Amino acid sequence: MSIQQTLERVLQQVRAGIHPSDLADLVDELSDQQKQELFLLLSDAEAAAIIEEMEGFDQAAVLRLLTRHRASAILKEMAADDAADLVGELPPDEAKELLNLIEEDEAQDIKELLRYPEDTAGGLMTTDFVALPEDLTIRQAFDQLRRLAPSPEVAYYIYVVDESGRLTGVLSLRDLIATGDDVRLAEVMRRSPMTISVEMNQEEVARLVSRYDLLALPVVEADGRLLGVVTVDDILDVMVEEATEDILHLGRAGSVELTNILSMPFTALVRRRLPWLLISVVGGTLSGGVITAYESVLQSVITLAVFIPVIMDMGGAVGTQSSTIVVRALSTGHLALRDLGRYLLHELKVGSTLGLSAGLLAGLVAALWKGESELGLVVGLSAFCALTVAAIVGAIVPFVWRLMRVDPAVAASPFVTAIKDITGLLIYFSFASLLLDHI
Amino acid sequence: MSIQQTLERVLQQVRAGIHPSDLADLVDELSDQQKQELFLLLSDAEAAAIIEEMEGFDQAAVLRLLTRHRASAILKEMAADDAADLVGELPPDEAKELLNLIEEDEAQDIKELLRYPEDTAGGLMTTDFVALPEDLTIRQAFDQLRRLAPSPEVAYYIYVVDESGRLTGVLSLRDLIATGDDVRLAEVMRRSPMTISVEMNQEEVARLVSRYDLLALPVVEADGRLLGVVTVDDILDVMVEEATEDILHLGRAGSVELTNILSMPFTALVRRRLPWLLISVVGGTLSGGVITAYESVLQSVITLAVFIPVIMDMGGAVGTQSSTIVVRALSTGHLALRDLGRYLLHELKVGSTLGLSAGLLAGLVAALWKGESELGLVVGLSAFCALTVAAIVGAIVPFVWRLMRVDPAVAASPFVTAIKDITGLLIYFSFASLLLDHI
Numbered sequence: 053m054s055i056q057q058t059l060e061r062v063l064q065q066v067r068a069g070i071h072p073s074d075l076a077d078l079v080d081e082l083s084d085q086q087k088q089e090l091f092l093l094l095s096d097a098e099a100a101a102i103i104e105e106m107e108g109f110d111q112a113a114v115l116r117l118l119t120r121h122r123a124s125a126i127l128k129e130m131a132a133d134d135a136a137d138l139v140g141e142l143p144p145d146e147a148k149e150l151l152n153l154i155e156e157d158e159a160q161d162i163k164e165l166l167r168y169p170e171d172t173a174g175g176l177m178t179t180d181f182v183a184l185p186e187d188l189t190i191r192q193a194f195d196q197l198r199r200l201a202p203s204p205e206v207a208y209y210i211y212v213v214d215e216s217g218r219l220t221g222v223l224s225l226r227d228l229i230a231t232g233d234d235v236r237l238a239e240v241m242r243r244s245p246m247t248i249s250v251e252m253n254q255e256e257v258a259r260l261v262s263r264y265d266l267l268a269l270p271v272v273e274a275d276g277r278l279l280g281v282v283t284v285d286d287i288l289d290v291m292v293e294e295a296t297e298d299i300l301h302l303g304r305a306g307s308v309e310l311t312n313i314l315s316m317p318f319t320a321l322v323r324r325r326l327p328w329l330l331i332s333v334v335g336g337t338l339s340g341g342v343i344t345a346y347e348s349v350l351q352s353v354i355t356l357a358v359f360i361p362v363i364m365d366m367g368g369a370v371g372t373q374s375s376t377i378v379v380r381a382l383s384t385g386h387l388a389l390r391d392l393g394r395y396l397l398h399e400l401k402v403g404s405t406l407g408l409s410a411g412l413l414a415g416l417v418a419a420l421w422k423g424e425s426e427l428g429l430v431v432g433l434s435a436f437c438a439l440t441v442a443a444i445v446g447a448i449v450p451f452v453w454r455l456m457r458v459d460p461a462v463a464a465s466p467f468v469t470a471i472k473d474i475t476g477l478l479i480y481f482s483f484a485s486l487l488l489d490h491i
Numbered sequence: 492m493s494i495q496q497t498l499e500r501v502l503q504q505v506r507a508g509i510h511p512s513d514l515a516d517l518v519d520e521l522s523d524q525q526k527q528e529l530f531l532l533l534s535d536a537e538a539a540a541i542i543e544e545m546e547g548f549d550q551a552a553v554l555r556l557l558t559r560h561r562a563s564a565i566l567k568e569m570a571a572d573d574a575a576d577l578v579g580e581l582p583p584d585e586a587k588e589l590l591n592l593i594e595e596d597e598a599q600d601i602k603e604l605l606r607y608p609e610d611t612a613g614g615l616m617t618t619d620f621v622a623l624p625e626d627l628t629i630r631q632a633f634d635q636l637r638r639l640a641p642s643p644e645v646a647y648y649i650y651v652v653d654e655s656g657r658l659t660g661v662l663s664l665r666d667l668i669a670t671g672d673d674v675r676l677a678e679v680m681r682r683s684p685m686t687i688s689v690e691m692n693q694e695e696v697a698r699l700v701s702r703y704d705l706l707a708l709p710v711v712e713a714d715g716r717l718l719g720v721v722t723v724d725d726i727l728d729v730m731v732e733e734a735t736e737d738i739l740h741l742g743r744a745g746s747v748e749l750t751n752i753l754s755m756p757f758t759a760l761v762r763r764r765l766p767w768l769l770i771s772v773v774g775g776t777l778s779g780g781v782i783t784a785y786e787s788v789l790q791s792v793i794t795l796a797v798f799i800p801v802i803m804d805m806g807g808a809v810g811t812q813s814s815t816i817v818v819r820a821l822s823t824g825h826l827a828l829r830d831l832g833r834y835l836l837h838e839l840k841v842g843s844t845l846g847l848s849a850g851l852l853a854g855l856v857a858a859l860w861k862g863e864s865e866l867g868l869v870v871g872l873s874a875f876c877a878l879t880v881a882a883i884v885g886a887i888v889p890f891v892w893r894l895m896r897v898d899p900a901v902a903a904s905p906f907v908t909a910i911k912d913i914t915g916l917l918i919y920f921s922f923a924s925l926l927l928d929h930i
Contacts, residue, residue: 265724285704295734303815332808336801362775369771376742386749
């Protein structure tokens, strides 16, 4: 397709009212030159709506294709929180230059938002909310709403503030509709609404919004001044982000950013994955130490080496299962520290049953394959004990980290792996020394 | 604390306007007898609000403590979708008995909702939405809203239907406020709004809501009749649920339900965890086969056995890292099938760099510990090659499953583990046969 045809197709879609989120995907596929030409043809508002839906990394790239002047005009059309996120992606000098081109008070809003870390309530909140004074009547409030035309995410709650901007109450649009025209807001608003501080971590904010089924949560200063509002659509993104972080940590991949996985500099990826790998060198060496201690046993029955992977892999499966279940149950609140005793008992029953089944199978395989029933007994018994221990270790380690206020998702896996290997091999070689005649 | 004191404390909290979600936690801590006495003191509406916030398993237990008559009265006060979820938790005969005690049309609503599988749009949607005819004026619409007093989650959008109940448009409360009193809904509504079918899987529904930042999505029949609405607060729960499922599958723990993790019958847990464990017996045995093939090599240099865990653990760390990253990137849409080639090249660079670093370390450990530089060379070279292969295997397997339309989160881990162990040990013993003099 020629540039001209591609552009016409995209422009058609823009004008046909396609959702900006879909347009952003289309734009992603264009070459830099095509992007440049397309944005020349779009209005500032159209461009802003599309850029808002792009990933931070791509947003900055598009903005760089435009003149400073145009970029600042588009930035002005964006919601303040989105604009702040975008400016945060730019190198400091480019960011400063752009902000200088924007009107004083809007630039101030953006700078204000940039002060807060990205993963806090301050970093999530928008400053485009509806705050009205207490002595307004319902009729006047309606007039204000008509004038302000707030965006859908923030339109549902109306916040009521006193003359120094302190939050005193909240009304929903539903309350507004259900109330007579001449009543004052102060008379119908719900007082002392739930608020959060600007420093609250985004995971905690998400927990609150989801627990109380909220559409938005007001963010206040220590003195009660209303600073912004965190809306449920931002919370959806946070939940995907936090779940992804937990999954990557459990997979020992560290905090890899998936948003630009293909363009991420590979040194960054290596830096995040290497530490976890080096821990496994240490764990593996310690397990090797166990084998060294039993080298003479191994020398006389070399076939014992054949079942080292079986013991390690089975222990790995069971240990990973229990640690994954406990990490997830702790982080979703389905288990608490006080449940440790009860859960361990539960896991002991489950783990020993799993150990019994897998031990029988592994023992049978060993006996039939190598034609030695004694070897089968050693493998079977060891598997039973090693798996029971692995199940318990997998369950205890996350509780211990939680007790020490370390995120179990980050720290559980490498320790569970090392401990189950060392104990598993110890059990295996102990049974071998005890039960095999020819040693 | 005596029963009386406990009850008084809880009742105080109910009357003090504590959020039902917090009350549900309080009630959870009570004994059955205390729960029974407490619910005698609560109004139907108060009881319904608290029960709505409890987990399905506990809801059914509380309902069983009450008389049939009281239970049906409380059920009537609950939102239709919550009531249906609760009735779905009961044994069929109890459910039927309860529904018989509820008025015809409300029971019909609940039965209707029970027909849809829990993890579809039909299972998620509520039937308490606002649908108004096209020829209503804005003023009449306001009157209707006042009369209906819809719950906050569904109050923001007003759906417009024709005389046979087919969805023809949608308005937001904001649109309503911004429009003159005598205009008809048909004139200002947005036509052909985004809709979903009743069978759509909840994961897909969540993807749409989050992608388009929606507060609610209408669910329609094939003929366009409006059946219900899925709201964003239910989507938050779905996202936690789906992320948890992915995490548990990656940890090879199957679809364990965390909601009643402590009370879950242990046979159910065993049944879900055992299959993955048995796969690891097979994988371990195949790795054992590699060792069997090199038994004579091992017999002459028994120290080789010491580094088997090192090779396996390092391969495990790298393989798990790449498969976790790819599984997550595929499921969040940050990678697509067409990116396979580019990503493998990327992973090859990262994997070989990781292999080089860890190989140097492991080789050094081997050489210094055992005082044999040749052994160090074998361990180092093997680690380098085995880790590079593990990185590639970890990245390819999820792509292959996705290509075969199997969920990579479910199926990736056991295969990556087996393949990286078999290849890792093959590489290790091949280098040993090649490079060690005394074999």
